[in-house]
Each structure stands twice: as C-alpha cells, then as structure tokens.
Amino acid sequence: MIKWKGIRWSVHPLFVLVMIGSVMTGYFAELFTLFLIVLVHEIGHVVVARSFDLTVREVKLLPFGGVAEMEDAGSIPAGQDALIAIAGPLQNVWMGLAAWGCGQLGWWDPEWASYVWQANLMIGLFNLLPIYPLDGGKLMQAAFSYGFNYYAMMKWTSRISIALSTLMIGYALSTAFHSDAGIQLNLLVVGLFLLLTNWTYYRNIPYLFVRFLMHRDRVAVRTIARGSLARPIIVNLKQPIIAVVRLLWREQYHLIYLMELEGRIVKVVPEKEIVDRYLTERDPNRAVIELFR
Structure with a gap:
C-alpha cells in the first residue's frame, strides 16, 4: 500500500493472485497493461470526486476495476455519485478507441491493439453490471435514491x-x-x-445507516443554500423511532408530522430532532411521541 495525493492506494489480494498467475504463465506484458487500464479507470473516479471537493480515503485495485472509498459516503448527492461512477467506464471508452485507432493506423501490432481495446471493452462493460460495488451497482443506487x-x-x-x-x-x-x-x-x-x-x-x-444519519446535517445545509422546500413525512404517534428515521430520503430534508389516528396533527418537528434522539436513545423501538412529551 502506498499513499499518494492524500489517498491510500492498495492492490486487493484477488489482484495479487492474478498477478502471480500471469507472471508464472509468462503473460507479464498483458498483466502490466491490465494494471494500467485498471489504474486509469480508478483515476477517472478520483478526478471527478475531487472536482466535487469530496475526500477519497482509499482506492483498492481489483482485476476488473477497483473500489474508491469516499469519506463523505452517504451524504453525496445521487447525481454526483452517478457521475463519479460513470467516470471509470468512460476512461475505458477513450483507451479502447485509442488502442483501436493505433491498430488501424499501423502504429501498434494489430494483435496487440486488439487485446488492449478488447480488455478495455471487457472491463468497462463488466463494471456496468448492476452489482454493488461495481460502477453499475453504484449507478443503480443513485437511480434508486429517486424512488426509495x-x-x-x-x-x-x-x-x-x-x-x-x-x-x-x-x-x-x-x-x-x-x-x-x-x-x-x-x-x-x-x-x-x-x-x-x-x-x-x-x-x-444497520451500521451504514447510522453513518448516513450522522451526515444528515450536510443535507440540511444544501437544502437551505438552495432554498428548497422540506419534504413532509406523516407518521403515527405510536410508530417506533427506528421506523421513522428509516423513512428519510437521501437528498431531501424532512419535517416530521406526528399524527393521531383520528387525523389530528399533534406536533411537527424537524428531522434533526428525530435523528438526534435516535442516535442517543437506548431503545430505538420506543414510540416516537414518548420522546417529545
């Protein structure tokens, strides 16, 4: 593991096994090319993340791409998350086209050019599969953030x-x-x-959700800066507090309406009060109204 530009860069053990196998079978040039392709792929993620002033803690390189860990995970807007995710496969697009062009122009051996552009095609398309933590999985998360x-x-x-x-x-x-x-x-x-x-x-x-809640203040700051309306959430007085906080949306700031079964609004509280009570409450299954009496 090395540290460069404030980011820890490491090679996953799975990639190490691939490297050992490639060296033992004499495919060193192919291995080095694959490593460069994966590295440039991940640099694409890092550059876009940095352009949004996000902190990248670590990048782990894998045979099919990599995983970039953001310090701000959970509070990143879905649109930014999608742009960061797609930036990796876009690197494979230009690298693949460049390799194909070098082959067509006779600058590279046709067989080698074919290997390079096909490797980029394989890595780019594989990363677009809707499986987390692949880029396609992160795009799926961003899309789901607008519906769930x-x-x-x-x-x-x-x-x-x-x-x-x-x-x-x-x-x-x-x-x-x-x-x-x-x-x-x-x-x-x-x-x-x-x-x-x-x-x-x-x-x-459950632990990732707590991390999400701990960064909710950033959503409030963005909402106030945009002058956006808060999204109302209507809950029953007897609903447990854990069920209430699970209703929070990624990019929305909420006002929580505590309502009786007869339809009368008893209290309206900003989500920050609910989140703070949840994070300090020993019993997350207590009825939400009990916290505000």
Whole structure:
C-alpha cells in the first residue's frame, strides 16, 4: 500500500493472485497493461470526486476495476455519485478507441491493439453490471435514491446484487456441463467475491445507516443554500423511532408530522430532532411521541 495525493492506494489480494498467475504463465506484458487500464479507470473516479471537493480515503485495485472509498459516503448527492461512477467506464471508452485507432493506423501490432481495446471493452462493460460495488451497482443506487428512501435503497441494492452474483456463480459452474472448457474459474472467483462483498454489505446495513444519519446535517445545509422546500413525512404517534428515521430520503430534508389516528396533527418537528434522539436513545423501538412529551 502506498499513499499518494492524500489517498491510500492498495492492490486487493484477488489482484495479487492474478498477478502471480500471469507472471508464472509468462503473460507479464498483458498483466502490466491490465494494471494500467485498471489504474486509469480508478483515476477517472478520483478526478471527478475531487472536482466535487469530496475526500477519497482509499482506492483498492481489483482485476476488473477497483473500489474508491469516499469519506463523505452517504451524504453525496445521487447525481454526483452517478457521475463519479460513470467516470471509470468512460476512461475505458477513450483507451479502447485509442488502442483501436493505433491498430488501424499501423502504429501498434494489430494483435496487440486488439487485446488492449478488447480488455478495455471487457472491463468497462463488466463494471456496468448492476452489482454493488461495481460502477453499475453504484449507478443503480443513485437511480434508486429517486424512488426509495435511503434504507430501502440499501436493502434493494444488496438484494439485487446478491441475486445477480449468485446467477454469475451459477453460470460459471454451468459451463462445466455445456462446454469442453470446463468451469469458468475467473468468473467463478469474481462471482464469489461479489457475493461475499454484498452479503457483508447486507449485514452491515444497520451500521451504514447510522453513518448516513450522522451526515444528515450536510443535507440540511444544501437544502437551505438552495432554498428548497422540506419534504413532509406523516407518521403515527405510536410508530417506533427506528421506523421513522428509516423513512428519510437521501437528498431531501424532512419535517416530521406526528399524527393521531383520528387525523389530528399533534406536533411537527424537524428531522434533526428525530435523528438526534435516535442516535442517543437506548431503545430505538420506543414510540416516537414518548420522546417529545
């Protein structure tokens, strides 16, 4: 691991295994090219994130791309998150076109040019699969942020990612029965990695949600700066506080209306009061009205 421009850069153990295998089989040039492609792919993410004044803590390089960890994760607007995600595959577009052009102009050996543009095509398209933490998974998260509250967005992202990772593993295993090539080991390993990552993500949703709540003040600042209207949330007096905070949306600031079953509004509180009470309350299942008596 090295630190450059304030960012920790590391190579994932999965990539290390690929490197060892490539060196042992004599594919060093292909390995070095793959490393450069993945590095430029991740630099694309970092440059766009930095343009939004976001802090990138660490970049982990993987054989099919990488993972850039943002310090501001959870408070980044969905639109910015989508632009950061798509910036990686866009690097593969220009690199692939450049390699193809060099081959057509005779500047590179046609076979080598074909390898480089096909490698970029493979990495770019693979990263667009709607599986977290691939770029396609992050684009899916950004899209879901406009149709679901934050907690539901995380749940659906993890569920879809687990399902698609399982399908990837199943396909890799099924080739043993339909092809003379046997099991697609690379696809199997990547599928297992993505499945494990998303299973861990699913189990850590409660902790990730708390991190989201701890950065809600930034949403308030952006809302006030834009002069945007607060989004109302109407809840029953007896709803547990944990159920109320799970109704918060990613880019919306909320006013919480506490309503009796008869339809009378008892109290209106800004979301900050609800979030602060939740973060300090020992029993998150207490009725929300009990916190404001």
